[in-house]
Amino acid sequence: PPLTVFSDDNKTLLGSEVDIARLVADSLGLKLNVVPASWEDWPLGVTSGKYDAAISNITVTKDRKEKFDFATYRKDSLGFYVKTTSPIKSLTKAEDIAGLRIIVGSGTNQEAILLAWDKENQAKGLKAFTPIYAKDDAAQTLALQAGRADAYFGPNVIGAWKAALTGKTRLVGSVDGGWPKAAHIAVTVKKGSGLAVPISTALNGVIGNGDYQKVLNRWGEGVEKIDRSEINPAGLGD
Numbered sequence: 277p278p279l280t281v282f283s284d285d286n287k288t289l290l291g292s293e294v295d296i297a298r299l300v301a302d303s304l305g306l307k308l309n310v311v312p313a314s315w316e317d318w319p320l321g322v323t324s325g326k327y328d329a330a331i332s333n334i335t336v337t338k339d340r341k342e343k344f345d346f347a348t349y350r351k352d353s354l355g356f357y358v359k360t361t362s363p364i365k366s367l368t369k370a371e372d373i374a375g376l377r378i379i380v381g382s383g384t385n386q387e388a389i390l391l392a393w394d395k396e397n398q399a400k401g402l403k404a405f406t407p408i409y410a411k412d413d414a415a416q417t418l419a420l421q422a423g424r425a426d427a428y429f430g431p432n433v434i435g436a437w438k439a440a441l442t443g444k445t446r447l448v449g450s451v452d453g454g455w456p457k458a459a460h461i462a463v464t465v466k467k468g469s470g471l472a473v474p475i476s477t478a479l480n481g482v483i484g485n486g487d488y489q490k491v492l493n494r495w496g497e498g499v500e501k502i503d504r505s506e507i508n509p510a511g512l513g514d
Contacts (some may be wrong), residue, residue: 278437278495279333280312283479292433292495293325296349297331299487300463303478314411315381319343322466325376329471330464333431335385335453336511345469346462347476349502350492352453352499354386355432357445358384369426375403379416380427382409386429389455420445423450433497440496454512460502479505 282289289310306375318330323343336346345512354379356367367373369395380387387407394405397407408425410416419425421444428435432450439445455457463479465471483504492498 278433278497279431282312283375292491292497293331293333295491295494296488297329298329299482299491300475300478303481304474315383320478321474323462325466328465329475332464333461334460334464334509336462336509337385337388337459338511338513341467341508341511343467344420344464344482345472346511347507348460348462348480348502348506349479349488350461350497352385352434352459352461353500354389354429354451354453355435355447356449356451357435358426358448360444360446362426362448363444364427367429368451369393371400371402372407372420373397373450375405376426377406377408377416377424379408379419379430380412381430382407382428385453385459386431388512389451390429392455400421401410405481429447433495433500437496443453454510454514455510457510457512457514458510459511460506461500474481476505476507 278291280289280294283290289312294310297310298308311327318332322330335352336348358364373390373393374397378390383476386457390405396405408419410419416428420428435447439447456483463475489501492501
């Protein structure tokens with residue numbers, strides 16, 4: 277949470293991403309079929325036609341635009357979180373991560389940012405950071421609380437949700453997802469499929485009637501709202 281979480285039946289997905297998918301489907305008069313998938317599965321799934329669209333906190337990037345079309349629906353904001361008792365006060369720039377062990381998702385834009393920062397640091401003779409890859413939330417939480425990792429770097433809304441819920445972690449820095457520029461989260465479809473335009477139109481419709489804002493507010497994501505959905509805007513790497 278708040279992006280996606282299984283309900284009590286361990287089958288039904290809930291969260292802001294599912295609600296956005298439902299807004300789009302309802303606007304287009306389509307029946308929504310939500311398919312749980314791992315992060316590693318969405319690129320091939322969308323390319324092969326297994327999925328019509330991926331709505332999974334996917335950031336627009338220069339490289340991804342070569343294979344996919346995007347319709348934006350939220351600002352991308354990333355956060356560094358540490359356990360409440362950590363001596364770390366601030367993580368906002370490359371030098372700050374030198375020598376640290378940081379939990380990050382493999383193949384994500386946040387990993388790309390850390391790797392770029394690490395390259396800068398090593399060129400200056402600073403210590404390399406160590407990425408900690410953990411697929412599930414429980415493993416990430418345990419690694420941080422047990423001291424096997426110094427910080428978590430990921431979607432700020434996830435970090436903020438956990439910090440407010442448990443009080444065991446705190447924010448020590450935030451970074452735009454398209455560092456050094458701003459970037460956006462978008463509905464992702466196969467390039468040339470023709471779906472990006474109607475999806476963007478649907479999103480602008482729910483932005484205009486207020487339903488979009490209600491979804492973001494429900495899940496504590498109001499600070500990441502956008503005023504208008506765009507198709508294939510500049511992203512990470514542009």
